[in-house]
Amino acid sequence: MAWFKKTRKPMAAPAKEKPSRVPEGLWVKCPDCAQILYHKDLTTNLNVCPKCAHHFRVNATERLQMLFDGAWTEYDKDLVSTDPLVFTDTKPYKARLEATIEATGLKDAVIVASGEIDGLPALVASMEYEFIGGSMGVVVGEKITRGIERAIDDRLPVVIVCCSGGARMMEGALSLMQMAKICGALARLDRVRLPYIAVLTDPTTGGVTASFAMLGDLNIAEPKALIGFAGPRVIEQTIRQTLPEGFQRSEFLLEKGMIDLVLDRREMKPVIANALRFMGARARAAKPAPVEVSAAAGPAVNPNS
Ligand SMILES: [Zn+2]
Secondary structure, X not given: OHHHOOOOOOOOOOOOOOOOOOOOOOEEEOOOOOOEEEHHHHHHOOOEOOOOOOEOOOOHHHHHHHHOOOOOEEEOOOOOOOOOOOOEOOOEHHHHHHHHHHHHOOOOOEEEEEEEEOOEEEEEEEEOOOOHHHOEOHHHHHHHHHHHHHHHHHOOOEEEEXXXXXXXXXXXXXXXXXXXXXXXXXXXXXXXXXXXXXXXXEEEOHHHHOOHHHOOOEEEEOOXXXXXXXXXXXXXXXHOOOOOOOOOEHHHHHHOOOOOEEOOHHHHHHHHHHHHHHOXXXXXXXXXXXXXXXXXXXXXXXXXX
């Protein structure tokens, strides 16, 4: 019965893929308009799609490069969380911290630095989403608070670029206390009449929205950024209603009066500088030129007297 038997041919090995001559990461596909973009073009355009103005996420360092004129001074760079609760979820918090520090090169989810924005000295805190979702733990709270206190001492305006999933649950109630601590520092900044601008980027949620992200003298958001407290699913289940379209996006929040301005990233720096000037920030006074004292310019002396 030879025709019932199937003679199995060995499966042909897949033809070896030709090595691509295009290096990895040279082209990027825009998730919004599906255009293929040259990576370098995207970078020179501040990571905004040149075709449809989709704002790609950028990291904390790139934010500082965007805002500051040149070099900046970073503060409290080596502050690290001590894992006070000895917390374990899918893996121990300590191991998660070590892996994230290794991957991002940062010690926690914020960089606090001072430098000049269009000639105006300012203090900027920039949050890093890649570090455990930009979550606010004890270190983030402490670094931002120290930054604000430094700004009060040096009479500097403060800009905080928010990008966070909220409080860091691995630090429990201690992370929630950071909300009050930062708000307290901001109140002191307000009392000495120094401006504070909050920049809300995609995403700004949870405890960050519920505290310092909404306290700016000016709250600026990037287009289509997700900004909210709880996620839409939780809200829908609680209020038992379907949410309107565009809910928790910048444009919707602007319409409802939650934020002051929706601003393209490419205009961010000049607008912030203008706003700071309007609120009284001044460029550092140039050092007075040393007065030259020369014999010729000196008081005339009557040789006869
Ligand atoms: Zn696009």
